[in-house]
Amino acid sequence: MSFLSVAGLRKSFGGLTVVNDVSLDVARGEFFALLGPSGCGKTTLLRMIAGFETTDSGTITIDGEAMNSVPAHQRPTNMVFQSYAIFPHLNVFDNIAYGLRKQKLPKEALRTKVEAMLATVRLEGLGGRAADQLSGGQRQRVALARALVRQPKLLLLDEPLGALDKRLRGAMQVELRAIQRQVGITFLLVTHDQEEALSLCDRVAVMETGRILQIAAPRELYERPNCRAVADFIGEMNFFHATVRAITDVDVTVNAGILGIVSFPRANLAAGIKTDEHILLAIRPEHVGFAGAGLAGEIADATFLGERSHFHVRLAGRGEPVAVSGNAAPPDKAVHLVFPPDKLVGLPTE
Amino acid sequence: MKSRGLLLYAFAYLAFLYLPVLVLPIFSFNNSQFIAFPLSGFTTRWYAALASDTAMQHALGNSLRVAIVTALFSTIVGLTAARAITRYRLRGTKLALGFISLPLFIPDIVLALSLLLLMEATSFPLSLVAVAIGHLLICVPFALTVLIARFEGFDRNLEEASADLGEGEWMTFWRVTVPLMLPGIVASLLLTFITSFDEFLLAYFLSGTQATLPVYIWGQLRFPERLPMVLALGAIILTASVGLVILAEYVRNLGARKPMVGA
Secondary structure (H helix, E strand, O other), X not given: OOOEEEEEEEEEEOOEEEEEEEEEEEOOOOEXXXXXXXXXXXXXXXXXXXXXXXXXXXXXXXXXXXOOOOOHHHOOEEEEOOOOOOOOOOEHHHHHHHHHHHHOOOHHHHHHHHHXXXXXXXXXXXOOOEHHHOOHHHHHHHHHHHHHOOOOOEEEEEOOOOOOOHHHHHHHHHHHHHHHHHHOOEEEEEEOOHHHHHHHOOEEEEEEOOEEEEXXXXXXXXXXXXXXXXXXXXXXXXXXXXXXXXXXXXXXXEEOHHHOEEXXXXXXXXXXXXXXXXXXXXXOHHHOEEEOOOEEEEEEEEEEOOOOEEEEEEEOOOOOOEEEEEOOOOOOOEEEEEOOHHHOEEEEOO | OHHHHHHHHHHHHHHHHHHHHHHHHHHHOEOOOXXXXXXXXXXXXXXXXHHOOHHHHHHHXXXXXXXXXXXXXXXXXXHHHHHHHHHOOOOOHHHHHHHHHHHHOOOHHHHHHHHHHXXXXXXXXXXXXXXXXXXXXXXXXXXXXXXXXXXXOOOHHHHHHHHHOOOOHHHHHHHHHHHHHHHHHHHHHHHHHHHHHHOOHHHHHHOOOOOOHHHHHHHHOOOHHHHHHHHHHHHHHHHHHHHHHHHHHHHHHHHHHOOOOOO
């Protein structure tokens, strides 16, 4: 039984379908990401789960309870808004205590609770600070504390790090992950930043134009994307056209044009592909290797990136250069490329 | 020099605007019944006479009551209408806004006449209540303009955040919307108060026997010997009005400087 369950969810605004038949299941205590470009429907999906948008059809269940007819202020969810939405007329303490009014805590208990939360987000002693005297990172922490202090069953985060500069974002990622482990609450994060989703989350759902393309753990998503859109969205990928010759229990044999006849593990083939079908053979730049022998090509350009270098290699009989990423530059412009079979992935062409 | 000419023009314009107004306080301190130069001496006796004029004080009381009621009602109506107009995408919002603002553009005399006819036709007694109804018509557009501007600078996420933190619509309104709208609300109250307090034409037509202060002043002009006292009264009203407008602007700016978006 999953903790958060979304089934067949749809939403359109004035004839435009924004969320199109989305289903997903999130386990208790999981850190889950909705990843996709802007306009893919991820924020609308999050807002439907929070109760700010109505659903056209489909169901939302949290911890076994149907949420569709529950208004936002009665849902067991809390949200960290992209704009943080810190109440400008209240100080930090009152912002965090805002959602505790109905618990009718005695003054001392309230103070203890808010101060414990201030400590969790490392804002000790800043309770008296006015909202407009906070830095971006501090606002983010107040928004997080204000939501967490209510001990929601599900914490929703809408691009929580989007407004921070790059250095701060890195630090907050580490901290967010630590806080999630500490409080043990299920986190559902929306982001367009693939690095953020992959480094923070247990599982990631990749969305495009209102649909979920793939739900998988970060490594799985990176190594075995199930379609071209996912492969493109997460990191860089080389594609070769190929035709399936044979499929066995353990491997797949394809005719891949200039790569010749190659076999790769069956597990790397996307579901639903049959013999004689045209497919895309995909491989990540860092998996393509330089070798003494192999497919002959010529380095068109090289970019030094510090730890690694990035090359574009032109092959005879292929218009698009192959992207290769390695930690040492080959001595000569004329090179040979090898494509390790176990790193090849077979994807549908569309 | 071009800029010098413009400066001169500006001064001339300001003089044209404010010299007549200055005549009022000057003659209110003049020790003579007749409004003519040269001034014959300084006195405060006209002000002293005001203090013992019970009819005037009664009219002042009427005006204050009408103005307070009008300010409260038009601000409440304006607040709810402004919220609906800025928060929801409703059909015909622009049309409704146009109709609400229309009384501003109808000549007061036409508005006064039609209200008078309506009151007569429905046998509604001419009274302070009738005046307040008329004032409501011209005050709501002012309240709406001030409050819509305030709402438009207001981050919607703040109200959503309140709902997210467990508060229903009513408590959200009290704990978030009203405090953030407060400068706008105060500005609206002051502005509509002044508009009602100074209004003459509608009050003249609709007040019946319960004269408001402007109507009372108009009545006093028939008696030349009472004119200096009216001037003293005018000077007091002028000072209070200017003070209130400055206060309203100050409060409005006070709010404008504080960010209303989620900080």
